[in-house]
Amino acid sequence: MRYAVVSDVHSNIDALDAVFDSIRDDDALLCLGDIVGYGPNPNECVEKIRARATATVLGNHDVAAIDNFGLAYFNPAAREAMKWTQSVLTPENLAWLDGLGYEFRMPDFLLVHGAPVNFFEYILDKAAAARAFAATDAPLIFIGHTHIAEVYSLNPDGTIEHAHLQQGGEIPLRESVRYLINVGSVGQPRDLNPRASFGVYDSAARTVTIHRVDYPIARVQAKIVSAHLPDALARRLLVGR
Numbered sequence: 396m397r398y399a400v401v402s403d404v405h406s407n408i409d410a411l412d413a414v415f416d417s418i419r420d421d422d423a424l425l426c427l428g429d430i431v432g433y434g435p436n437p438n439e440c441v442e443k444i445r446a447r448a449t450a451t452v453l454g455n456h457d458v459a460a461i462d463n464f465g466l467a468y469f470n471p472a473a474r475e476a477m478k479w480t481q482s483v484l485t486p487e488n489l490a491w492l493d494g495l496g497y498e499f500r501m502p503d504f505l506l507v508h509g510a511p512v513n514f515f516e517y518i519l520d521k522a523a524a525a526r527a528f529a530a531t532d533a534p535l536i537f538i539g540h541t542h543i544a545e546v547y548s549l550n551p552d553g554t555i556e557h558a559h560l561q562q563g564g565e566i567p568l569r570e571s572v573r574y575l576i577n578v579g580s581v582g583q584p585r586d587l588n589p590r591a592s593f594g595v596y597d598s599a600a601r602t603v604t605i606h607r608v609d610y611p612i613a614r615v616q617a618k619i620v621s622a623h624l625p626d627a628l629a630r631r632l633l634v635g636r
């Protein structure tokens with residue numbers, strides 16, 4: 396079985412289309428949330444994910460769109476974009492988001508937006524990764540949220556290894572080792588590589604591969620400007636931060 400794993404699409408339909416163009420028709424699609432927020436095409440992104448995904452979990456921006464959750468803690472640009480998102484999302488798309496859960500578990504993997512149990516925690520170091528491994532028995536945990544593609548692995552002796560994946564790359568899954576894999580962000584990468592990021596989990600080959608693909612950034616920037624969303628949200632796409 397092959398699964399394409401996407402996260403943090405953030406209303407960037409051009410980046411999502413580029414990702415869909417580079418996955419196979421028979422790949423199952425798993426989505427780790429934050430479909431909306433920041434970008435200019437929330438409805439298009441929700442509709443594409445609705446139509447294609449096998450499983451989707453909620454991100455904090457999705458919950459904010461539904462009921463203002465956490466909005467007080469958003470930075471001004473994020474808050475302004477969320478108010479705009481709420482004003483354009485259709486009732487059908489909002490209702491679909493509202494029906495999503497916070498986690499999705501299969502025998503071999505777990506999907507959450509930020510971290511197991513504490514769903515919107517930011518995993519930024521080995522200590523946070525250790526807490527995440529302790530909070531679940533899933534052998535493979537897929538996360539997004541920080542918009543940084545990276546992997547933490549927990550060895551049988553309790554040691555944790557870490558690697559960045561901002562240029563993509565293949566992770567061979569070793570026996571008796573557990574993995575916490577951040578697939579990066581489709582629509583707003585923040586690891587200084589502006590190309591859209593996603594993962595492919597091949598359960599037969601026992602690999603997870605992070606891919607980075609180009610998309611027409613200037614087109615998205617123009618849409619952000621014409622929707623009167625904050626300029627900073629357009630600028631950051633080009634630098635990937």
Ligand code: ZN
Pocket residue numbers: 403405429454456540541542
């Ligand atoms: Zn996000």
